[in-house]
Amino acid sequence: MNTITILALLLILMAVAYQVGWRRSLGVAGGRSGVRKLHSLPGYYGLYTALLCGMPALLVLGLWVAFQSSIITDLVVADLPAKLHQLPPEQMGLLINDITNLAQGNITSGEINPEMQRAAEHYRSLQQTATAALAVVVISLAIGGILLGWRLISPRLRARNRVEQIVRWLLIASSLVAILTTLGIVLSVLFESIRFFRIIPVTDFLFGLGWSPQMAIRADQVGSSGAFGVIPLFAGTLLISLIALLVAVPIGLMSAIYLSEYAGSRMRALAKPVLEILAGIPTVVYGFFAALTVAPFIRASGESLGLQVSSESALAAGLVMGIMIIPFVSSLSDDVINAVPQAMRDASYGIGATRSETITRIIIPAALPGIVGGVLLAASRAIGETMIVVMAAGLTANLTANPLESVTTVTVQIVTLLVGDQEFDSPKTLAAFALGLTLFVVTLIMNVIALHVVRKYREQYE
């Protein structure tokens, strides 16, 4: 019996419990005519019984499924012959992997010795016992809940109040998911980052000028010294983001100004949604466009001018990323420009200013904090953008300010370090988490500042 079947059975039992509670409440009230004697409507008694039946069982099911495999693994490991306990952790991991594969009838990496065979048998039998035990525990909890409901129901039971109390707690629990997500992000990247900083000092990471994340397997290997300096990665990220902002801010801002101050309602109704299409296109599509259309075009036009252009130039990635964030800049600017009170415009027209003078001398200065906030949000989006740079930017770290050369970014390095096979104790993999932490902190600071600025600005004119 697998988890899905247990879950389905549980749902059926909950439906039964609803019926039981409903009928029982009518029973204790003395039939339909006695409904007035009940504290709550019969449906609430049904709901109460269903919740009593389902909640404890679901909780146990969830916890059990989450921890079953690690507990079984620990039990199997504890049972292995003593000589295997002396294995170094990596080999132990490999062995456990082989045992679980063997138990599931998959292909194993090495040859199978009798000890592993025995361990796999043990694993399989433990797993079967655990699943059977789970089914028994969950079903009996559910049935116990129904019986408890049956016993508790009386005309004086405040079923509605209890149900509402439970629902309220469920709502609170759901709103905690957002907090837990943040906590999970911080803890998971922080944890691995701390392990990384034990191997590579923080100062080397933050201020190092070289990035070549190889660690030697042998001491005498060529290029064995790994370098984990994050400066060239951030330089590359900033270069590409800067190009993107140079494209997006003028176009986005000017089109927002035109649409809100000049354009008629028909043009506005047409142009705005079309520009917003750009925001809905998946980033992987931009990446494809950058790598297969824009980059070759820039390379060809650069070469016709006699310039040396890399086929993974920062310019191509930056230009396309700029296209991506145009709607971002324009819709945020549109919001803040519309928030500027009409009285300020009227006053400016009243003393004889032209429209462009009103815009450049009155509206933009008044909206500046909001615009800056929007640009900051756009910049944080650009820094965290992944697919465009993975597909169109380079892989090797290059400390340069020349947009025609190839640079790499923080997100590209996270992807290249983590995609494919990985071992979880090499500094190479852990470096990706340290990069993730830096990325998270940098974008968080930018977002907090931007959201604060935008909020302050809105309050000013409300």
Added chain:
Amino acid sequence: MNDSAGKTVDLVKAGLHRRHRRERRFRLLGLGAIVIGLSLVGMLFTDIVSKGYTGFFQTGIRLQIDFDPQRLDPEGNRDPAVLSAADYAGLVKQALRTAFPDVKSRRDKRALYRIISSGAALELRAMVLSDPGLIGTSRPVWLTADDDIDMLVKGHVDRTLPETSRRVKDKVIGWLERLEREGAVTTRFNPPFFTHGDSREPEQAGIGGAVMGSLYTILVTFLLSFPLAVATAVYLEEYAPVNRWSDLIEVNINNLAAVPSIVFGLLGLAVFINFFSLPRSAPLVGGLVLTLMTLPTIIIASRAALKSVPPSIREAALGVGASKLQTITHHVLPLAMPGMLTGTIIGMAQALGESAPLLMIGMVAFIVDVPQGVLDPATVLPVQVYLWADSPERAFVERTSAAIMVLLAFLTTMNLLAVILRRRFERRW
């Protein structure tokens, strides 16, 4: 007095021409920005469509196939096990040899065999298995051409280039031209593109596996994120007291909405895969990660929908004796539901186009089989686009663009649905 006023007017008039010119310039600048923006949208779509529309078509070659009983079923008892293990590739080779009897040398023969896709044998096998009566007959069959031939027929290979710098040699072009003269080459609509899984051979690769993977992933995302987001929004709007705690949750949600998506991938890798040891590449894990990523979007939209329900509705319900929960479930939620659903669809569209966090949890593997459930290894449509975009074969470029067109079609449908929902059910109080 009169004199000085006249001077001011003159001063203003003198500058007026210049100021109006500046006004026109500014206005043109704005119009230019709009035109650039719109033409960028146009360029992007034209580029994708012009590269990709041929991807829905595939070149086929007609060959006279002799379903030789000796080769397929020497025993003659039509045993399915024998039939499915028979040498169908041999049938194709035989047919090619009969069609081109003048090809003699070993190297030329090998080149000749390569004009038909290696998947053709599977097509023949499926034909014979569904209709064993074919054995012993000889009939013309349309077989899938190899991707190089496909590119040549579609005109993506420049026939005027010197032989050494193109992938298709003169001799092969000669054979193909002969087949074309006989009317044995055609380009037709390619249904396997929608049903097949991934493949290393472009002519056999399809988006079927990726679409199913996307479907499972989005299903998990929807089932988890919609109830969670609605519950959170209801709590924050209807129950939560205004204090530091609810302020913290609110700031937290706004910040989560702006966290780079790849960081959610790192979270998924560390928590779901390493800590809870869920399977890699599974739509379940992808769905969990995308749930966390889309939650803030849906929560923010749902809160806005709840806010737009006027307080008088709540007061009326409470006034006739409904409890708080009854007020919410019977009156507030039904009125806010269109807004919440619109937000959810937009969130789902965002999840459908997302690929960066899925790279982290192993949904980039090369997977041939179409996934059958949420625990099977799978990939999703945007990641399939990424994988194909990285492939060196020329034929994958049009496949990638075609896959992008399918992806954009899904997204457009979802966004249209959201717009229609908003137009139809939105109420102004």
